[in-house]
Amino acid sequence: MYPFTDGSYAPKNGWYVAAFCHEVGEELLSRWILNQPVVLYRKADGTAVAVQGRCPHRHFPLGASRRVGDAIQCAYHGITFDAAGACTFVPSQEKIPGVYSIKAYPLVERGLWAWIWPGDPALADESLVPDMGDIGYSLPGYHARALFYHHVEGRYQLLNDNLLDLSHLGYLHHSSIGTPDDAATPETREANNRFIRSRRIMRNTLRPAVVDWQTDFAGPIDRVSGMDFHFPGFHAGIADVLVAQGHARAGELLRSNRVWHAVTPAGRTTTNYFFAMASPDPKALDEAESYLKPVIEEDIFATVEIEKIISTLDELPPELMLKSDGTAVMGRRALQRMMDAERQ
Incomplete structure (x- = not known):
């Protein structure tokens, strides 16, 4: 499928x-x-x-x-x-x-x-549960909170693909958490048999709207953005904003969040979607809950609309892949290997 x-x-x-x-x-x-x-x-x-x-x-x-x-x-x-x-x-x-x-x-x-x-x-080996240190859950001084659960009318891999290709942030989420630099900046990748890690470091970059209410610093910024995909359905994200290089306060951390997306198949074309977040500031989590609600709904909207098309077409044409699809392709291949091993 x-x-x-x-x-x-x-x-x-x-x-x-x-x-x-x-x-x-x-x-x-x-x-x-x-x-x-x-x-x-x-x-x-x-x-x-x-x-x-x-x-x-x-x-x-x-x-x-x-x-x-x-x-x-x-x-x-x-x-x-x-x-x-x-x-x-x-x-x-x-x-x-x-x-x-x-x-x-x-x-x-x-x-x-x-x-x-x-x-x-x-x-069922409990050592295969994602390590809480690896996903950033146990960072000193950070407060973690479960924010949203959604039942999504779309297959689980559509949400995995969404989270493995953060180039969409500057377009699907252009009014909130992303800028075109999320697509234009090359990403680095690291992978093993348990996870895939992707990072983008955006230097002297545009300010996404979300930064404006999270810091009063008005100068140039650097952003660190990325996601770790822990097979078969857990994504741990990083979103740090720093004072840009070349500024007198270069490297100062202005905002730091960890986000977690759990993507669990409900049926063949439906998904249980869990979103949680951590921040050094508990008040920031209160604000994020209302601010990010429509952002998560945009991802769900994209998933549902794609599902409508691919489940309705008589014949699904092959995808025309882009350079930015590299991480998602790695994720698909890793999951296919797991399913092939189960058959054997």
């Missing part, structure tokens, strides 16, 4: 964000992940769990059911499953069939996020 080979749309063996930690509580939380219904909740001891969200009896949604202690009781016929997925009660009979169970997913909490492994649980 575009842009991957036939039958491919997302890797299964990898850690995805299932929810922000604060979303997971005593109430049952329903979420579709890789075309499967999932239910998340916390047990009485505070442990977050994730289980299959479909009763195997009549396929009733367990997310629309009820808690009975640490178990879920299907609201249709009362069949009950514990937090490990085992069936513990069938009201209509004493003997519980051995086949009656639901899948329990590996789930770990790191930083702001609850991470789920949708694939083979035997391969």
Whole structure:
């Protein structure tokens, strides 16, 4: 499935964000992940769990059911499953069939996020969860906050492509966070088998509108912009603004943010999208929440509109690629390798 080979749309063996930690509580939380219904909740001891969200009896949604202690009781016929997925009660009979169970997913909490492994649980290595230091979550003096969750009517790779090609900032987000230099400035890249890193350093550059309310410095600026893509669906971004070289205060940090985009396939053409941010100034996060809301909505708009076209055309023509697509192509190839390995 575009842009991957036939039958491919997302890797299964990898850690995805299932929810922000604060979303997971005593109430049952329903979420579709890789075309499967999932239910998340916390047990009485505070442990977050994730289980299959479909009763195997009549396929009733367990997310629309009820808690009975640490178990879920299907609201249709009362069949009950514990937090490990085992069936513990069938009201209509004493003997519980051995086949009656639901899948329990590996789930770990790191930083702001609850991470789920949708694939083979035997391969769920917690060391593969993105390191909180590597993504900038544990920077001294920075305050992190979960800001937005959206269910997006577009396939997951469209949002990955968006985040892997920041040349769009100066055009899709020209009135807020970007300038034409986001496309005109060459990027440097670094990659291994777990992530792709991209950076642009813009010297003596134009001021995006977002800078004007974040600093009272009116002189020339330098910008550092980039994104790290941690496979298969987590993007950690950097956005620093400094006094430009040649100025008496050259190199002084005027503004510094870390942003995190988690992109988790819901279905084949729908996505769970999580956005969070960190700043040394908690008040800046209050302002950013309202300022960035329309920015995130612009990315969602682009994703949805592209999905409408590619899912409707009788035949999808090949893309005409540009130099700026290099990072996105690297990301696509890395994910395709993961999916190919799963098939083997």
